[in-house]
Amino acid sequence: MTIFDAFAARLADRTGRPMSSYDDVWTYSVTDLPGFWRAVWDHFDLDEVAAEPLRADAEAVLADASMPGAVWFPDTRLNYTDVVLRNAGLPGEAIVGLDEDGVRTAVTWAELPARVGAVARALRDAGVEPGDVVAAYLPDIPEAVIAFLATASLGAIWSGCGQDYAPEGAAGRLAQLSPRVLFSASGYRYNGKDIDRRAESAELAELLAAESGRPVTHIVVGEPAVDAESAVRWSDVIDAEAAPGSEAPTSVAVPFDHPLWVLFSSGTTGRPKGIVHGHGGVVLEHLKATALQSDLGAESVFFWQTALSWMMWNYQIAGLLVGARIVCYSGSPLHPDADRLWGIVERERVTYFGTSPGQLQASRKAGLHPGADHDLSALAAIGSTGSTLAADLFDWIDENVRRGLPVSSISGGTDVVTAFAGGTSGVPVVAGELSARYLGVSLESWSPAGQPLVDEVGEMVITAPMPSMPVMFWNDPDGERYRNAYFAHEWEGRDAADRTPVWRHGDWVTVTRRGSLVIHGRSDATLNRHGIRMGSADIYEVVEGIPEIAEAFVLGVDGPRGAYWMPLFVTLVPGADLTDDLIARVAGDIKTRLSPRHVPDEVIVAPGIPHTRTGKKLEVPVTAILAGRSEVSIDPKSVDDYSLIEWYAQRGRDHRW
Numbered sequence: 339m340t341i342f343d344a345f346a347a348r349l350a351d352r353t354g355r356p357m358s359s360y361d362d363v364w365t366y367s368v369t370d371l372p373g374f375w376r377a378v379w380d381h382f383d384l385d386e387v388a389a390e391p392l393r394a395d396a397e398a399v400l401a402d403a404s405m406p407g408a409v410w411f412p413d414t415r416l417n418y419t420d421v422v423l424r425n426a427g428l429p430g431e432a433i434v435g436l437d438e439d440g441v442r443t444a445v446t447w448a449e450l451p452a453r454v455g456a457v458a459r460a461l462r463d464a465g466v467e468p469g470d471v472v473a474a475y476l477p478d479i480p481e482a483v484i485a486f487l488a489t490a491s492l493g494a495i496w497s498g499c500g501q502d503y504a505p506e507g508a509a510g511r512l513a514q515l516s517p518r519v520l521f522s523a524s525g526y527r528y529n530g531k532d533i534d535r536r537a538e539s540a541e542l543a544e545l546l547a548a549e550s551g552r553p554v555t556h557i558v559v560g561e562p563a564v565d566a567e568s569a570v571r572w573s574d575v576i577d578a579e580a581a582p583g584s585e586a587p588t589s590v591a592v593p594f595d596h597p598l599w600v601l602f603s604s605g606t607t608g609r610p611k612g613i614v615h616g617h618g619g620v621v622l623e624h625l626k627a628t629a630l631q632s633d634l635g636a637e638s639v640f641f642w643q644t645a646l647s648w649m650m651w652n653y654q655i656a657g658l659l660v661g662a663r664i665v666c667y668s669g670s671p672l673h674p675d676a677d678r679l680w681g682i683v684e685r686e687r688v689t690y691f692g693t694s695p696g697q698l699q700a701s702r703k704a705g706l707h708p709g710a711d712h713d714l715s716a717l718a719a720i721g722s723t724g725s726t727l728a729a730d731l732f733d734w735i736d737e738n739v740r741r742g743l744p745v746s747s748i749s750g751g752t753d754v755v756t757a758f759a760g761g762t763s764g765v766p767v768v769a770g771e772l773s774a775r776y777l778g779v780s781l782e783s784w785s786p787a788g789q790p791l792v793d794e795v796g797e798m799v800i801t802a803p804m805p806s807m808p809v810m811f812w813n814d815p816d817g818e819r820y821r822n823a824y825f826a827h828e829w830e831g832r833d834a835a836d837r838t839p840v841w842r843h844g845d846w847v848t849v850t851r852r853g854s855l856v857i858h859g860r861s862d863a864t865l866n867r868h869g870i871r872m873g874s875a876d877i878y879e880v881v882e883g884i885p886e887i888a889e890a891f892v893l894g895v896d897g898p899r900g901a902y903w904m905p906l907f908v909t910l911v912p913g914a915d916l917t918d919d920l921i922a923r924v925a926g927d928i929k930t931r932l933s934p935r936h937v938p939d940e941v942i943v944a945p946g947i948p949h950t951r952t953g954k955k956l957e958v959p960v961t962a963i964l965a966g967r968s969e970v971s972i973d974p975k976s977v978d979d980y981s982l983i984e985w986y987a988q989r990g991r992d993h994r995w
Contacts, residue, residue: 418617
């Protein structure tokens with residue numbers, strides 16, 4: 339019996355309603371929000387970690403269902419770290435760390451409370467109090483997880499950034515928060531090279547102190563820069579020989595919506611927005627997502643290849659909430675070759691492997707057969723996010739990893755630090771689709787008139803609140819930036835009396851009659867050819883399946899006097915050339931598999947595809963630049979390779995309208 343099955347059985351007993359299918363439970367979860375989320379609370383015994391038991395009335399769960407500004411569990415006090423550390427009696431390892439050279443470190447469940455307690459003590463000594471901010475400039479290493487748990491235990495607020503950011507780029511995010519403490523590392527190894535970040539870490543500490551006007555305590559994993567005299571060594575904070583349990587932290591019970599962490603938007607065309615999530619909302623949502631949707635528990639090994647700048651790092655830590663072992667990897671997913679992560683999955687006996695379409699695409703183009711080359715018998719599911727997972731990659735997994743292995747392509751985001759939809763226990767997988775809307779997520783596809791659609795492409799909307807929706811945006815005292823980000827869209831056909839705000843996420847989606855979803859790409863990057871709309875994700879699914887093409891980038895550019903230009907930029911696999919035959923195959927595949935109206939005007943070999951630091955293609959700002967909109971600027975610190983932007987700008991200047 340899966341964890342979801344056990345929950346559904348308890349829910350049926352509780353409600354007296356049949357809960358024989360996933361759809362039964364989902365329907366209940368979005369029609370009785372207080373009842374569903376109370377059931378989640380009870381199923382995971384959260385009364386045992388809360389400061390007081392949850393009251394029986396519905397208002398104790400959801401006092402106000404307005405969006406934005408829903409009031410969840412108004413009288414509840416708890417702490418994220420307490421939910422993790424109640425698992426400290428489990429045997430074995432809690433956190434595993436791997437670097438690119440294969441060096442392995444581990445923290446056992448028995449050791450974890452002492453490690454967290456020691457760091458919490460150092461933070462208190464640095465003057466950290468509830469509501470203060472602690473920042474991190476770290477690779478994906480166990481020390482980052484421990485530092486986060488220590489921060490949360492004090493009721494302080496965590497915010498992290500990967501060390502691939504330059505100090506100025508990291509400061510553009512973290513300095514907004516005026517942190518009291520900065521955790522950093524002396525460096526990491528990536529693509530076979532040692533990346534020394536001692537000087538950059540010291541510079542970031544200085545930038546943060548200068549911005550806030552007060553000293554910043556700097557704790558360094560490894561060796562600090564020579565001139566960073568005030569830096570504290572992590573090794574001096576942690577006593578590795580401390581008796582397990584002797585330094586367990588005393589956590590601060592905080593209100594349900596007390597800030598837990600601040601995540602940042604990509605910030606490609608403006609200052610990154612600080613998105614604040616609360617302790618309680620994250621605990622509830624992540625327990626639901628990991629256990630009920632992904633069947634993770636104390637016997638699981640959870641590995642999602644990620645970085646501190648991406649919300650999937652925060653999501654991976656959720657494995658600890660259910661007692662799973664989590665695996666942190668600091669290194670390139672493709673070094674020394676595309677087989678790298680599959681080797682980790684084998685050696686660590688990973689049960690849930692989270693990755694990206696890019697890594698799976700690279701595995702396919704490298705001709706890998708992971709199921710034959712590795713012992714993946716422990717693997718129970720694969721997750722993928724960052725962009726849409728094409729149908730042919732589902733097929734590749736089925737043929738080359740294991741026949742019938744569940745594949746969960748998920749869609750969500752930093753905004754809610756979870757998924758709106760994806761694969762889930764007990765629901766069949768259909769290639770190219772997200773199997774189901776997640777529990778408690780009232781997701782619909784809407785027409786421009788604000789009417790729900792089935793089996794038609796529309797705007798993805800969320801019509802009821804979720805506990806992990808942002809508590810607020812940082813430095814947004816009246817909530818205007820928050821409202822404008824999600825709730826300001828005007829639906830042309832809705833009556834004035836029926837204008838209850840809904841969350842518009844900015845994706846094109848089809849909700850099928852079976853309840854599954856197909857994501858078609860960003861609605862603000864729509865390809866609108868002769869009045870026929872198509873999402874870029876549909877083009878990528880076709881084009882990136884061609885063996886010679888490594889990655890594609892399609893844009894729909896409005897020009898003068900109603901002109902429209904639709905170029906397709908591609909990068910090629912080593913040894914491939916853009917021949918007339920390849921161009922003809924691209925055009926033919928798009929014409930026959932998608933639409934003759936959306937055959938690109940040109941196919942152009944590019945030196946690279948620009949992405950945000952979390953891997954999303956920069957379709958909207960680059961489209962605007964190609965259109966010659968002079969007011970558009972892209973923050974160099976938010977792009978993986980800013981040198982590409984001028985190359986694309988020149989293509990726009992060269993185009994003859």
